[in-house]
Amino acid sequence: GAVVSQHPSWVICKSGTSVKIECRSLDFQATTMFWYRQFPKQSLMLMATSNEGSKATYEQGVEKDKFLINHASLTLSTLTVTSAHPEDSSFYICSARDQGDTDTQYFGPGTRLTVL
Amino acid sequence: DAKTTQPPSMDCAEGRAANLPCNHSTISGNEYVYWYRQIHSQGPQYIIHGLKNNETNEMASLIITEDRKSSTLILPHATLRDTAVYYCIVRVNTNAGKSTFGDGTTLTVKP
Numbered sequence: 001g002a003v004v005s006q007h008p009s010w011v012i013c014k015s016g017t018s019v020k021i022e023c024r025s026l027d028f029q030a031t032t033m034f035w036y037r038q039f040p041k042q043s044l045m046l047m048a049t050s051n052e053g054s055k056a057t058y059e060q061g062v063e064k065d066k067f068l069i070n071h072a073s074l075t076l077s078t079l080t081v082t083s084a085h086p087e088d089s090s091f092y093i094c095s096a097r098d099q100g101d102t103d104t105q106y107f108g109p110g111t112r113l114t115v116l
Numbered sequence: 117d118a119k120t121t122q123p124p125s126m127d128c129a130e131g132r133a134a135n136l137p138c139n140h141s142t143i144s145g146n147e148y149v150y151w152y153r154q155i156h157s158q159g160p161q162y163i164i165h166g167l168k169n170n171e172t173n174e175m176a177s178l179i180i181t182e183d184r185k186s187s188t189l190i191l192p193h194a195t196l197r198d199t200a201v202y203y204c205i206v207r208v209n210t211n212a213g214k215s216t217f218g219d220g221t222t223l224t225v226k227p
Contacts, residue, residue: 004159006159034214034215036217043203043217043218043219043220044154044160044217045217046214046215046216046217049214091157093159093160095159095160095215103209103210103213104150104162104165105150105162105215106162107152107159107160107161107162108159109158109159110157110158110159112157
């Protein structure tokens with residue numbers, strides 16, 4: 001299957017700082033990527049849909065000014081958590097849609113964010 | 117996207133087949149059934165998907181009922197490494213389709 005990478009795999013930051021997470025599709029082009037958040041012992045929650053060259057579409061209740069998404073190329077989407085607070089600590093997972101493979105979504109390994 | 121219902125947990129003996137059910141009674145005609153699994157602290161791993169016909173790959177088999185209101189993922193010979201949370205998702209295969217995760221089934225394979 002197709003490979004999706006994320007960087008960094010984990011990050012610790014101070015409250016009030018911003019953190020950028022990268023999501024890359026390594027062996028396919030993805031016009032659409034998705035960002036999820038997962039709290040301990042819970043399921044994945046979709047945050048936003050990222051479309052190459054256009055603005056992201058955010059799910060209800062997700063603050064677009066706090067979670068900035070940029071999808072500047074067909075292989076890279078970034079999520080920036082601005083002015084992070086301890087409640088933003090979570091496991092952030094991206095996925096990319098491989099339109100050349102019957103539209104299957106492949107997921108990255110996730111990024112563990114801890115805000116002190 | 118249609119809602120799915122899965123049992124919260126299941127056990128399976130190592131080497132035996134694991135049969136994981138999923139109900140999706142409100143599935144639309146153009147929605148596919150996808151299965152993913154998530155091992156602790158990792159991103160979900162794609163397993164298999166199908167529309168109407170049964171499907172098989174190197175990881176698993178997917179059996180979809182004729183009315184498409186339910187499906188079963190079959191791991192033919194479960195190993196300890198198959199212990200994970202298994203998610204059944206239904207969605208369309210277009211730009212509008214997005215994967216919405218339910219609570220999944222925690223499968224525990226026991227020696």
